[in-house]
Amino acid sequence: xxxxxxxxxxxxxxxxxYACLVERYQKPLxxxxxxxxxxEDQVFDCAQxxxxxxxxxxxxYSVKYSFRAWLYAIxxxxxxxxxxxxxxxxxxxxxxxxxxxxxxxxxxxxxxxxSQGVAAILRALPEHYRQVLYLRYHQDxxxxxxxxxxxxxxxxxxxxxxxxxxxxxxxxxxxxINERN
Amino acid sequence: MSGTENLWDQIFQDKPVSEARLxxxxxxxxxxxxxxxxxxxxxxxLAARKRWGMILVGLFAFGGLLAPFFVLINGYFLAELxxxxxxxxxxxxxxxxxxxxFLWDNYSLYLLSVLVLLVVLYRSENRTMDGRGAN
Numbered sequence: 001x002x003x004x005x006x007x008x009x010x011x012x013x014x015x016x017x018y019a020c021l022v023e024r025y026q027k028p029l030x031x032x033x034x035x036x037x038x039x040e041d042q043v044f045d046c047a048q049x050x051x052x053x054x055x056x057x058x059x060x061y062s063v064k065y066s067f068r069a070w071l072y073a074i075x076x077x078x079x080x081x082x083x084x085x086x087x088x089x090x091x092x093x094x095x096x097x098x099x100x101x102x103x104x105x106x107x108x109x110x111x112x113x114x115s116q117g118v119a120a121i122l123r124a125l126p127e128h129y130r131q132v133l134y135l136r137y138h139q140d141x142x143x144x145x146x147x148x149x150x151x152x153x154x155x156x157x158x159x160x161x162x163x164x165x166x167x168x169x170x171x172x173x174x175x176x177i178n179e180r181n
Numbered sequence: 182m183s184g185t186e187n188l189w190d191q192i193f194q195d196k197p198v199s200e201a202r203l204x205x206x207x208x209x210x211x212x213x214x215x216x217x218x219x220x221x222x223x224x225x226x227l228a229a230r231k232r233w234g235m236i237l238v239g240l241f242a243f244g245g246l247l248a249p250f251f252v253l254i255n256g257y258f259l260a261e262l263x264x265x266x267x268x269x270x271x272x273x274x275x276x277x278x279x280x281x282x283f284l285w286d287n288y289s290l291y292l293l294s295v296l297v298l299l300v301v302l303y304r305s306e307n308r309t310m311d312g313r314g315a316n
Binding site: 012030 | 198206211213225
């Protein structure tokens with residue numbers, strides 16, 4: 001059953017069909033949220049809130065647009081709220097825990113190891129480049145879908161993709177990793 | 182191309198997601214939905230009513246705003262029309278004034294004589310009709 005039909009059924013009162021939408025998009029949504037949030041619990045909480053918010057606002061959703069992009073946009077807003085909340089909490093507690101938060105020798109060694117890995121290259125990129133590259137090349141979203149997720153014009157998505165790839169290439173060259181590897 | 186794709190795969194490698202956690206997430210979402218279901222039909226109806234209400238209010242507000250404007254415009258044109266007509270009448274009167282003066286100077290005595298004669302004749306006729314002239 002296509003997603004338009006599923007949404008129509010949920011809107012007509014058959015709520016159980018929403019489970020199909022959750023099942024279809026939960027995994028990619030969690031992977032996407034992992035590019036924004038750090039903790040696994042946060043990622044799952046955020047995904048749950050996003051699905052519930054999408055359900056509550058399903059009446060406002062238009063089938064002209066992609067449900068996935070709409071869901072991702074909701075999830076992204078939720079994730080940003082989480083990050084803001086987290087930043088406030090950290091700012092409040094930073095004075096109390098400053099001494100404890102200094103990394104030990106083992107943590108420093110692990111961080112160094114991670115920084116040498118390929119995944120660290122992505123972390124080195126600015127968030128907007130990282131998200132555009134991830135959504136385009138890993139989740140196969142169209143330019144228009146990415147534009148609606150990130151709430152930017154499609155032309156800027158193309159610019160971010162181009163610049164993101166350029167930055168990635170520079171980063172790879174700097175670390176001595178060949179694209180053909 | 183495959184090298185680049187391989188690179189993307191390496192860079193964007195997704196950590197596996199626990200199936201148990203996914204099932205739990207789905208259950209939690211569906212439990213909350215079942216506990217608090219949304220009345221989408223009611224919401225759609227309410228939204229349609231709100232939309233029509235807004236359109237009506239907009240129309241009334243627009244009409245209310247435009248009505249004085251139309252009155253002003255119409256009043257302005259009416260005043261202009263009256264002024265134009267009055268101006269024309271005055272011009273005509275100014276033009277025919279010498280004619281009237283000329284006629285009055287030359288023919289007023291004759292005209293008055295005829296009028297007096299008519300009045301006298303009319304009155305004598307009336308007296309004959311109601312019988313007073315017979316006495």
